[in-house]
Amino acid sequence: MTYQNLASSDAYANIVDLYDLEHDRFEDDIACFMNFIEAVGDPVLELGAGTGRFLIPIAEAGFRVTGLDASEPMLAKAAARVSEAEFGGLVTLDRRSMEECDQAPGGPFGVVIAPLNGLMHLTTSAEQRLVLAAARRALDPRGQLLLDLMNPSPDALRGIDQALIHEGGWELPDGGRVDKFSSRHIRPSEQIIRTDLWYDVVAPDGSMRRVASQYEMRYIQRAELELMLELAGYPEWELYGSYDLDPFDDGSDRLIVAAEAS
Numbered sequence: 001m002t003y004q005n006l007a008s009s010d011a012y013a014n015i016v017d018l019y020d021l022e023h024d025r026f027e028d029d030i031a032c033f034m035n036f037i038e039a040v041g042d043p044v045l046e047l048g049a050g051t052g053r054f055l056i057p058i059a060e061a062g063f064r065v066t067g068l069d070a071s072e073p074m075l076a077k078a079a080a081r082v083s084e085a086e087f088g089g090l091v092t093l094d095r096r097s098m099e100e101c102d103q104a105p106g107g108p109f110g111v112v113i114a115p116l117n118g119l120m121h122l123t124t125s126a127e128q129r130l131v132l133a134a135a136r137r138a139l140d141p142r143g144q145l146l147l148d149l150m151n152p153s154p155d156a157l158r159g160i161d162q163a164l165i166h167e168g169g170w171e172l173p174d175g176g177r178v179d180k181f182s183s184r185h186i187r188p189s190e191q192i193i194r195t196d197l198w199y200d201v202v203a204p205d206g207s208m209r210r211v212a213s214q215y216e217m218r219y220i221q222r223a224e225l226e227l228m229l230e231l232a233g234y235p236e237w238e239l240y241g242s243y244d245l246d247p248f249d250d251g252s253d254r255l256i257v258a259a260e261a262s
Contacts, residue, residue: 011215012071016051018199018211020077021170021178023053029115030057032243033146036258037063037111040144045109047098047131048118052078059090066092066106098122099130101138108140115148120217123192125228128220132232139261145234147257151241152191152219153250160193161186175204193217222248222255234259 012019034057037044042063049055049067051074058065059082069075075093082091094104098121101112112135122128135145150156167180181198199211220228222239229237237259241252248255 010071011213013073015211015213016073016077018178020051022168028243029148033113036146041110043106043109045104045112045138047101047114049078050074052081054115055091059087064090066094066104068094068096068101068104070097099127099134102134107138109138110140110143112138113146117149119147120149120219123216123218129228132228136233136261141262143261145259149220149255151252151255152221157186160184177202191219193219229259236260
């Protein structure tokens with residue numbers, strides 16, 4: 001077995017293809033947020049666009065979309081996928097931090113969306129507030145901000161703290177296999193979730209290499225998030241607890257926000 005660790009500050013630099021094995025299959029959120037996009041209209045700005053999991057369905061539906069991400073390898077993969085598609089003219093890719101999203105090309109935007117825990121990648125409350133404020137500046141007056149976050153209920157946090165989890169296994173086209181493992185540690189005083197990931201990549205001949213990565217995310221409680229939205233200048237918002245837009249409550253898996261720009 002060979003072991004490959006992540007030396008760069010980009011936690012996704014060496015797991016781009018492995019990341020897609022899992023996330024390309026995740027579509028639970030797409031129909032939900034496409035309903036908002038269809039109601040409000042384009043252009044759309046996606047924060048943390050990654051390799052294009054969500055921006056491609058947006059463009060396939062005929063909407064103009066700018067995909068923003070700080071990871072060059074992730075955007076390179078997105079660019080390759082977009083170049084193979086017929087709707088490439090609707091997609092703009094932009095490498096910059098979320099805090100600078102008001103400078104993204106293609107605006108002002110009808111919708112700014114940070115799907116699948118995107119805002120949690122900012123690991124201080126100050127950075128998260130900067131993103132919310134920049135997103136409001138990026139929106140046109142009719143615009144809407146969409147956030148999709150985990151609901152950090154006590155049960156949810158206890159369930160992942162210090163647990164070693166086998167998150168999935170995937171067969172590769174060449175006959176090999178990938179298994180993903182994770183371990184998470186919660187620091188409640190900072191609202192930080194530290195994640196260590198291991199991907200065991202088994203070749204058809206039985207040899208194995210391990211690819212590791214680690215990153216931190218900051219979870220946000222409902223009351224704090226609502227105060228952040230108020231301070232960032234959003235006049236009103238709705239909270240939901242699932243991709244079916246169920247009311248948010250103690251047992252909700254998700255904390256979904258639809259906030260009006262004005």
